[in-house]
Amino acid sequence: MPHWTALVAEKKQRQLKSIPQEWLVTPPPPSTLDVTGFPESCGLLNVQEIEITNSSVDVLLKKLASAEWTAVDVTTAFSKRAIVAHQVVNCLTEIFIDRALARAAELDDHLKKTGKVVGPLHGLPISLKDQLCIKGLETTMGYVSWIGQYAEKNAVLVDILIECGAVPFVRTNIPQTLMWPESFNNVFGRTTNPYNVSLTPGGSSGGEGALIALKGSPLGVGSDIGGSVRIPSAFCGLYGLRPSYGRVPYCGARNSLEGQDSILSVFGPMTSSLGGLKVFMKAVVNSKPWLKDPLAVRKKWDEDEYDLADHGSGKDLCFAIMWDDGVVVPHPPIRRSLEITKAALQKAGHKVIDWKPIKHKLLEDVARDIWNAASAEDFMITTSSTGEPVIATMELDDADGVAASFRPRNGGVTAYQLWQVQKLRQDLRKEYIDHWNTTASETGTGRPVDAIICPAAPFAATPHGKNRYANYTTVWNALDYSAAIFPVTTVDSTLDGKQPPHNFYDDFDKDVYEMYDPEKFKNAPVCLQLVGRTLEEEAVIKMTEIVDAALAAAK
Template sequence: MASSWEKLASKKRDSILAAIPPEWRLPQPLPTPEAQKVVAGSYVRQFLSAREVEITENDAVTITEHTTSGKWKATEVVTAFCHRAALAHQLTNCLHEIFFEQAIEHAKRLDAAFAAGNGPIGPLHGLPVSFKDQFHVKGVETTMGYVGWIDTFEGLKGTGKEKNVDSELVREAKALGAVPFCKTSLPHTVMSGITWNNIVGFTLNPHNRLLSCGGSSGGEGALIGMRGSPIGFGTDIGGSIRIPSAFNGLYGIRPSFGRLPYAGAANSMPGQNTIPSVCGPLATSLGSLKLMLQAILSQEPWQHDPAVVELPWRDDLYTPLSAFGAKLTFGLLPTDGLVNPQPAIRRAFETVKDLIISMGHEVVEWKPPSQQNLVKLALEVFTADAGLDIWHHIGLSDETLASDVAALYGKEPGTPKTVDKMWEANLRLRQYQKEYMDYWNSTATMTKSGRPVDAVLTPVSAVPAFQFGKSIPIGYTPWVNALDYTSVVFPVTKVDKNIDTFDDQYRPINEADKQAWQENDPELEHGTPVGLQLVGRRLQEEKILGLVDLISTSLAAKQKIM
């Protein structure tokens, strides 16, 4: 017989599906991932009207141009994305909370205000926005993937906050005219690169359902990858925005801590601030990221979240060429030294490297202080409480802990680090940050311009997407969190089994690298998106977005010619 937690999880899972209108439900049985590997693009379009396709395949920039001018009604836009999101969930398990009716009523109020002559509510008027299920939205609950959080407020009952709270970021998005309409799946604990929990199961990659969509903001990646949302918010403590962005062919930004408001959002180990989690958007275009950051910063979030730095949008930094002249310098970091990138990742890296050189910019080999030490320290910090917080919330229902999370936190709570050990870890982190800063400054002696490197080009992952039940190499992302640097992910290409062939002459550098190399399967990975990240220093969001704009525009022009 099913246990009590299994029954509770099943009831919640069924309630999510029940929130989908009958006319939007797909014929049963659904095709298996083996039978229908790709569900994005042409496959999902067959279930949509031509008008719905037109609306949902525009980015947030175009959508808001139409909604703020009155050309498109908010109700039509929100309804179209609700329909596509419903399809996305049925095919990928990407949603945790569906509140389409609430969203459509919200959109109707926006339309009524516009028709009354009040004009748009704000720059995001009528824009559907999805949120990772760490963010609270009034009217719906937040489980964060924990069965024990069902029918509670973050695991607590009788608080009066159940379904009655907006996280600060949600409040600001609404004030700007945005319409929250769904919340997306994540791994319980949010400490995994694979999105799985006992409520919705595995969330699949819409471009290749045989592979993972990444994590922990995997539901956002899968939903936006299927164009079921034009833009949404995830969180990133070790790569959780960047990995899903790369795996699903999206743009995403991991801003520095304190740039965007995190207040009022749920989290694992919420008091852990040595390497804090940050929130940021994922979207189908770079312009959408810029639009969202500009809009949120216009709300002066530093007035509402004490952790936010008083730093308005700096448009002059978005065009770095005008500030630094015609020549820029990029550091090249092709490998993390732990697991070398697979053929498709190497090809993407070389493509962008050659593009940068062809544009007349300079590249230098990036040889910083050991990033492996940063990754080790990050994992040390993330496990400092020996799993007490995670096991507490798992224990609320006695559900099964995800195997990859259990590998990190053990099969039961351990002994937390003492305060003096945490202080010592903090000191080591500051030392690493200073060493890395000094190295970055020293690159001024390596460049023709006499200025330090502008940004660093590096992979997001050694693999195009994680395989279920296989290794999860994550060394390319946590070092950015440890340094609190800005990072923007952008799509480059897709795996091509005819080009990115298995390298039987490869000599692995260690056991982890050997395992990843042995798991390389171009046939399985064929068609999976491949992205890279561009990394800048702290609080350089505008500059790195501008540099990615420069690269992506040139890359698109080149690919169009080819």
């Protein structure tokens, strides 16, 4: 086996060859922090391609179904924009545009001959996180040791998306091991945030976040074990959904920590248009994934749940705002976004109360103990064949290793010790559901709180290497609650000045406070999270639509 750097050089060369050479452009100078306007100003996309790539998922599907736009035209437009995006933020891994265009041509031919679409996602280009195996392509997942391993068949979700008429066309970058809320690996390097390239797009679905923010894809699939759909969605100004375990099939995809089935990773949609969440979930769950994946939940799309049958049919909802989690106090832009959302919901006629978080630090510790039970061994075994180093920090200058909080610091535990942690988690889940139910006495609706609105992180997108706290998302993975991300505003140095010190929970809370400088976080999107209960995807999507409409009406 050659030295691992030679494998990387060869892989990068093959990636470059997979890009149509006529689509290479001259990127803006490094001093340009905001590159969101570059795809439209670079000169590669024509007027129609700009219109296509700026369209919402709902509009795209409508025009594809009516043959106003062909699948080939739409796939070409997003492919070109994705390649431009990659040249400015380094967001792609596998690029297979020829294969995508051949698929798009088949769809156009079918529509022309039959007058019928292939499925609910007919002609829609969909990007995929670099875990979702596609027959004949490598799935390295950021590991040098997995270069040269070609998939013999598609992941179940890929098959379902293709059956629904979708057109997979690129896969996107991640951190080595996936277990980090930023995106850097030894194979493809670092992905940056298009709103400010000095900031991270988050992780582990950071390539998806950056690509969709630049409108290089209308809809992507990320995965989420501790926030990996929601953090990049929040850092990149997108909508995203973390479904509960088993709602979206995972079978046939690659992963870290395989065999750990207490706190599971889940696939979920990421998109720049809210309608994309419903379109994706409805298409996937109505395809009966439980017939192809033994761990998929047997639950079709439930229109009654989407109509909020369990939530007063959506009239006079009561939302609870969690201002902080009792561990880390959010930065001023996050606080302002919570206040904006509260005011918008009250103006729309909904009730808003405060959420009292319980045991969030303990839930974080439990999640980490479960993952760390064997993760060091998992990473070591995976990297051992090539000797590539396990990345210890996402810092640009490989500084002091302080940020290495997402790597296990201790050895494994016994099976019995792991069982005790898992039992504690079960007990905490029961305690939390009881806590939620007691809110019925505060809401005035006769029901408990309909949904929780909270930060997705205590900060907006951080400088590279500084995203050191993920428990605003991880806690809901530990509880298996469905949660969505929605955009609210952007960091504004005038409105979001540094506040006087608060009473710090501990030194870590103080460190997070001290890292805030409105100029460093300039132009970063600010999003929030809406949390429902287990397997409440339909209701969570609908309530997110209600919050989104309230925010739009209040502007």
